Amino acid sequence: MSRIFVTGGSRGLGRGIVKAALNAGHDVAFTYLQQRAAADELVAWARTNTPERRCLTYALDVGDPAAVERVGDEVLEALDGVDGVVCNAGIVDNQLAVQMTDEAWDRVLRTNLTGSFYVARHFLMAFLGSGGGRLLFMGSIAQGGLSGQANYAASKAGLVGLAKTLAKEYGPKGITANVVVPGFFETDMTRESMAESHKQFWRQFCPLERMGEVRELAEVVLFLLSEQASFVNGQEIGVTGGLDWAR
Numbered sequence: 174m175s176r177i178f179v180t181g182g183s184r185g186l187g188r189g190i191v192k193a194a195l196n197a198g199h200d201v202a203f204t205y206l207q208q209r210a211a212a213d214e215l216v217a218w219a220r221t222n223t224p225e226r227r228c229l230t231y232a233l234d235v236g237d238p239a240a241v242e243r244v245g246d247e248v249l250e251a252l253d254g255v256d257g258v259v260c261n262a263g264i265v266d267n268q269l270a271v272q273m274t275d276e277a278w279d280r281v282l283r284t285n286l287t288g289s290f291y292v293a294r295h296f297l298m299a300f301l302g303s304g305g306g307r308l309l310f311m312g313s314i315a316q317g318g319l320s321g322q323a324n325y326a327a328s329k330a331g332l333v334g335l336a337k338t339l340a341k342e343y344g345p346k347g348i349t350a351n352v353v354v355p356g357f358f359e360t361d362m363t364r365e366s367m368a369e370s371h372k373q374f375w376r377q378f379c380p381l382e383r384m385g386e387v388r389e390l391a392e393v394v395l396f397l398l399s400e401q402a403s404f405v406n407g408q409e410i411g412v413t414g415g416l417d418w419a420r
């Protein structure tokens with residue numbers, strides 16, 4: 174049994190990771206930004222389905238460093254330490270580069286990249302004190318470049334540099350840092366940002382000819398957080414159905 178912290182656990186992939194972690198016997202703290210009702214519903218689900226596990230939720234904007242420190246401390250106290258952190262919270266704001274506003278650039282970088290750094294920095298301090306831990310960042314196949322997503326692609330590529338650096342700085346202290354790279358999954362993010370024709374296009378290019386199911390990502394995330402993944406460090410692990418390229 175481990176203690177796991179997930180940012181952006183109220184919906185989508187994060188929610189699936191929270192549920193899978195609880196089902197696998199872990200205690201979980203997760204955050205939401207605005208969707209309090211969705212977060213409360215997940216806590217209620219845990220109370221019914223995994224009553225022996227702790228499931229705690231916190232409001233947090235990962236782009237606010239003071240809030241990250243405060244909530245991070247609260248989580249560490251409530252769970253009496255944390256073993257694995259999933260920097261999952263992320264947003265899109267798609268625009269062609271020539272039309273991209275400063276606001277769209279800043280907002281996406283601030284949440285996806287800077288916010289993940291703030292969270293990782295806070296828990297690294299705890300991991301150094303406890304003798305180890307797992308950091309997992311949520312990348313994207315967009316990190317290789319994707320039209321209309323200069324901000325998002327840059328944020329996800331930045332996470333690769335961040336994870337690989339942390340893997341080197343803190344590997345000697347028993348801390349691993351990796352990036353999980355999802356392909357396309359049906360969540361609010363893809364529902365809201367991708368036209369059906371666009372999804373159909375990518376389904377055709379995916380060797381498995383479908384989008385992923387959230388549980389398929391969550392299982393890999395749990396493995397990467399586990400003791401069995403103790404020698405996986407500084408890696409990008411694709412969960413893409415074989416779709417490793419996007420235009």
Ligand SMILES: NC(=O)c1ccc[n+]([C@@H]2O[C@H](COP(=O)([O-])OP(=O)(O)OC[C@H]3O[C@@H](n4cnc5c(N)ncnc54)[C@H](OP(=O)(O)O)[C@@H]3O)[C@@H](O)[C@H]2O)c1
Nearest residue numbers: 181183184185186206207208234235262263357358360362
């Ligand atoms: N879905 C895919 O196919 C796909 C593919 C590749 C990568 N990803 C990555 O996977 C992660 C999750 O994506 P998703 O599809 O599950 O997205 P989603 O359904 O839109 O959920 C996003 C989650 O992030 C939270 N969040 C948003 N902004 C935040 C902030 N500033 N601070 C803290 N939390 C914040 C949201 O909270 P509220 O519920 O309160 O709004 C929500 O829990 C993202 O990093 C995304 O880039 C997704």
